[in-house]
Structure formats: C-alpha cells, structure tokens
Amino acid sequence: DARVTQTPRDKVTEMGQEVTMRCQPILGHNTVFWYRQTMMQGLELLAYFRNRAPLDDSGMPKDRFSAEMPDATLATLKIQPSEPRDSAVYFCASALGQMNTEAFFGQGTRLTVV
Amino acid sequence: RKEVEQDPGPFNVPEGATVAFNCTYSNSASQSFFWYRQDCRKEPKLLMSVYSSGNEDGRFTAQLNRASQYISLLIRDSKLSDSATYLCVVNMGYQLIWGAGTKLIIKP
Numbered sequence: 001d002a003r004v005t006q007t008p009r010d011k012v013t014e015m016g017q018e019v020t021m022r023c024q025p026i027l028g029h030n031t032v033f034w035y036r037q038t039m040m041q042g043l044e045l046l047a048y049f050r051n052r053a054p055l056d057d058s059g060m061p062k063d064r065f066s067a068e069m070p071d072a073t074l075a076t077l078k079i080q081p082s083e084p085r086d087s088a089v090y091f092c093a094s095a096l097g098q099m100n101t102e103a104f105f106g107q108g109t110r111l112t113v114v
Numbered sequence: 115r116k117e118v119e120q121d122p123g124p125f126n127v128p129e130g131a132t133v134a135f136n137c138t139y140s141n142s143a144s145q146s147f148f149w150y151r152q153d154c155r156k157e158p159k160l161l162m163s164v165y166s167s168g169n170e171d172g173r174f175t176a177q178l179n180r181a182s183q184y185i186s187l188l189i190r191d192s193k194l195s196d197s198a199t200y201l202c203v204v205n206m207g208y209q210l211i212w213g214a215g216t217k218l219i220i221k222p
Contacts, residue, residue, distance in 0.1 A: 033210075035212075042213070042214035042215060043158070043201065043212040043215075045210070045212075048209070091157055091158075102160045103160070105159070107156070108157055
C-alpha cells in the first residue's frame with residue numbers, strides 16, 4: 001500500500017531551536033508539496049518541487065524556512081530558528097505528473113513551539 | 115477577495131438528509147477542480163474530481179459552473195460517517211489553490 005511517510009508525527013520544541021521535518025514521497029511520484037495547516041489560515045502551500053527542483057517556495061518565510069530534496073526519496077523542511085507562531089500541522093504530499101492529478105498526503109507533523 | 119472561497123460552516127444536518135456545498139473561485143483561467151475530504155486530525159484525501167459535464171459517485175455529485183465560477187458538491191442520504199471537512203481545490207495550472215474547507219456534522 002503506497003503512501004507518503006512523514007516523520008516525526010509530533011514535535012514539541014522550544015522557541016529558537018531548529019526543527020527538521022522529513023517526507024518520503026510515494027515511489028515514482030515526481031511532484032512533492034509542503035503545506036502548513038492552522039485553524040486560522042487553513043491549508044497554505046509553502047513549497048513544491050518537480051523532479052527534485054524547487055518550482056515555487058513563495059509561500060515560505062525565507063528567513064527561517066528552507067525546503068530541499070536531497071534525493072527523489074526524501075524531502076525535508078527545516079525551520080531555524082523556530083518561533084511559537086510556527087506551531088501548526090505540516091503536511092507533505094506527492095503526486096505524479098501535472099497539477100490535475102491526485103495529491104496524496106502524509107499524515108502530517110504536528111509541531112508545537114513553546 | 116480570496117482566490118477560492120467556501121462557507122466554513124459548520125453545517126449541522128440530520129442523518130439521511132441531502133446537503134450541498136458551494137465553492138467559488140476568482141480566476142476564470144482555472145483548469146481543473148477537486149473535492150477533498152479531511153477528517154478531524156487526519157490528512158486530506160481526494161473525494162472526487164469535478165468534470166465540466168458534472169459527475170456522480172454513489173451518493174456524491176459534483177458540478178462545475180464555469181460561467182458563474184463555482185463548483186458544488188451534493189451529498190444525498192447523508193451518513194454519520196460523512197461528518198468531516200470538505201475542501202475545494204482549484205488547479206490554476208501553476209499551483210493548486212485550496213479553500214479553507216466547509217465543516218459538515220451529521221447528527222443521528
């Protein structure tokens with residue numbers, strides 16, 4: 001059963017600490033998305049990659065957030081330094097091909113910054 | 115104005131009733147449309163794509179009105195298990211734009 005795997009599932013950290021979230025997309029999927037979801041803002045696109053190349057990261061605060069795909073089986077989202085307002089659920093999703101195909105989501109990382 | 119708008123609800127509906135949601139979008143160049151379902155504390159999952167001619171999947175019917183720039187989702191004979199948040203998604207070609215979701219609560 002192919003699925004997107006995210007780690008960790010939950011993370012509590014202190015303000016100022018570095019946080020790294022990892023995502024393993026479905027094998028063969030060449031498009032990877034990072035989303036953030038809060039009660040107030042809903043689902044926000046942070047960044048997305050096609051064939052490991054970043055296509056759009058305009059939704060991401062550049063000063064503290066960074067997203068990379070070191071290889072086709074791993075995507076990372078890093079926050080340094082973390083702030084309480086970063087508390088949210090971070091979802092990774094992958095898709096095959098263009099935007100009109102289904103995006104499969106991981107179970108998310110619930111981040112709490114205290 | 116948001117690019118994709120949905121009534122946040124919640125819609126409180128008795129079991130067995132029919133319920134409909136609308137979602138409006140601002141960009142007339144939007145190319146494709148989807149409805150996703152998200153259960154509490156879970157990830158979104160695709161419910162159905164929305165085709166120009168309208169499409170049906172069991173109790174669920176999705177329709178697209180390009181002239182008025184909205185899509186709709188109709189749920190017939192609602193079940194308790196239909197309780198969830200329904201997210202409208204619009205493909206602008208360069209990215210997917212998500213609505214904030216409509217919360218549906220089905221009551222026994």
